Amino acid sequence: MDDRFKRFGTVSFTAVTKTNDFISHLEAGKVTGTRCRVCNKLFFPPRADCFFCLSSDMEWFPVSGKGRLITYSTLRYAPVGFEKDIPYTIAVVDFGEYKVFGRIAKDIPEDKISIGMELEVKVNELPNGQLNYVFCLPRL
Amino acid sequence: MGRVAIIGVGQSAFVRSYPGGIRELAFEGFKEAILDAGIKVSDISASVVCSAPEYDKQRSPAGVIAEYLGLNPQPTFYVESLCSSSSMGLRVAYSLVKSGLHDIVAVIGFQKMSEITSAESQERMGRGADIQWESPFGTMMPAYYAMYAQAHMAKYGTTLEDLALIRVKAATYGQINEKAVYRKAVTLDMFSDPANPMSGPVASPLRVGDCCANADGSSCVIVANEEKAKIFSKKPVWILGLGSATAPVNVTGRELFTGLAVARAAAEQAYKMAGITPDKVDVAEVHDCFTIAEMMAYEDLGFAKPGEGKDLIRSKETYKEGKIPVNVDGGLLSKGHPIGATGGSQIRTIVLQLRGEAGPMQVKDPVIGLVHNIGGVGLYGNVTILGRE
Numbered sequence A: 001m002d003d004r005f006k007r008f009g010t011v012s013f014t015a016v017t018k019t020n021d022f023i024s025h026l027e028a029g030k031v032t033g034t035r036c037r038v039c040n041k042l043f044f045p046p047r048a049d050c051f052f053c054l055s056s057d058m059e060w061f062p063v064s065g066k067g068r069l070i071t072y073s074t075l076r077y078a079p080v081g082f083e084k085d086i087p088y089t090i091a092v093v094d095f096g097e098y099k100v101f102g103r104i105a106k107d108i109p110e111d112k113i114s115i116g117m118e119l120e121v122k123v124n125e126l127p128n129g130q131l132n133y134v135f136c137l138p139r140l
Numbered sequence B: 001m002g003r004v005a006i007i008g009v010g011q012s013a014f015v016r017s018y019p020g021g022i023r024e025l026a027f028e029g030f031k032e033a034i035l036d037a038g039i040k041v042s043d044i045s046a047s048v049v050c051s052a053p054e055y056d057k058q059r060s061p062a063g064v065i066a067e068y069l070g071l072n073p074q075p076t077f078y079v080e081s082l083c084s085s086s087s088m089g090l091r092v093a094y095s096l097v098k099s100g101l102h103d104i105v106a107v108i109g110f111q112k113m114s115e116i117t118s119a120e121s122q123e124r125m126g127r128g129a130d131i132q133w134e135s136p137f138g139t140m141m142p143a144y145y146a147m148y149a150q151a152h153m154a155k156y157g158t159t160l161e162d163l164a165l166i167r168v169k170a171a172t173y174g175q176i177n178e179k180a181v182y183r184k185a186v187t188l189d190m191f192s193d194p195a196n197p198m199s200g201p202v203a204s205p206l207r208v209g210d211c212c213a214n215a216d217g218s219s220c221v222i223v224a225n226e227e228k229a230k231i232f233s234k235k236p237v238w239i240l241g242l243g244s245a246t247a248p249v250n251v252t253g254r255e256l257f258t259g260l261a262v263a264r265a266a267a268e269q270a271y272k273m274a275g276i277t278p279d280k281v282d283v284a285e286v287h288d289c290f291t292i293a294e295m296m297a298y299e300d301l302g303f304a305k306p307g308e309g310k311d312l313i314r315s316k317e318t319y320k321e322g323k324i325p326v327n328v329d330g331g332l333l334s335k336g337h338p339i340g341a342t343g344g345s346q347i348r349t350i351v352l353q354l355r356g357e358a359g360p361m362q363v364k365d366p367v368i369g370l371v372h373n374i375g376g377v378g379l380y381g382n383v384t385i386l387g388r389e
């Protein structure tokens, strides 16, 4: 059984999905979405099937470049399973053709976070060995 | 095809921890509604049971609840749309009655949240979002609504004090609602006092005082066709408008972060069906699971323009004596939020208001009332407009 997806995030609630290659891409240092080969629509999070044209012919693309922070929140209370992570900041970042939901890197202090700021995405290994991705300041 | 009425409403007290099981909890709201409607249990021709799963262990709760309430052999089934389950149940009951398939339908909402801890409850609710792509980051309902608050504050200059004012209003009425879980006063000072639990940070910018109280509770709404309504009810309340909409679960699929697109879409449908404009609403119940949710509801429902919700609360226009009284029963913030029972409780409040039976919470002579009930974080939106003769 291909259960690679169980490695996603502090606690994963999914093991088997047709988008399991996303995890192998994280292991290779890349955050990826899918593009429909028939209608060219980009999807993040990645999907195996296109609801625009009903095609399942997808290819992977890397999430790259700078996005803009739409909104965020820093949690000081966590759901079961995430207690050791607090405080952490969740955020939505707009990359133009798609948006990405994730966490903001811990090395950006909360008072330096503001809506509209530019952010990039990078792969992050969690202390428990799990993988996710975080938003960080663009490299100069 | 005749009109569809609400002829009976009931709810249990909303409490921290109900000393009984879900069937006994459901009985409390059901009994009150049956007595209110003045019907026999056997007059009910179908029941719709509403809750959100995984708070208790019962699978397919409609069966055990129908049995306990004496509703066999009539059909029963389960309707779920998270926190808006019982408003969705009302929508289903309306169509069952309007179609002529059934003449009297009971919508039974319940939730027993106290069987799990608060952190477990946050995890359950968090899994009402996208479990594959969002939950692994450690999401929970307050944090999603907090992202809307952050965006609303940044765009419109809404302040933390504006949000606290909504909590203060809720507590004003929670104190006089004997069914409310939180019966104490809340003052602005509590939010500025670091030693006060109300000011404790949860998910920035929201604080403990911005969040509703988990509760155990049940509600029941009895829906009837026009013929039965005229036989049983001296003061039927008519369902004038129903609106319902969905949005992408994953926040990456959304365009709007300063309001809820589902509420705007559902409101537009409900106003159109009822043939009214927002200024005709005399009293409203909105889904204030968090203070920011009520602020956005003012704007999404057209009581204020986008960004001007703060003016309504600052001028106390949503108090009982104001231009558009909102949540004068304490709302989810003070009355409590037992997920599956909430919509039915909101409907009950509006029905009592329209019948002039809301006691100390009564607003002056309302003719039209509105219920705004949201499931998940703007995932499911239901708006219901009710009116008296």
Ligand SMILES: [Zn+2]
Residues within 6 Å of the ligand: A036, A037, A038, A039, A040, A041, A050, A051, A052, A053, A054, A055
């Ligand atoms: Zn396509």
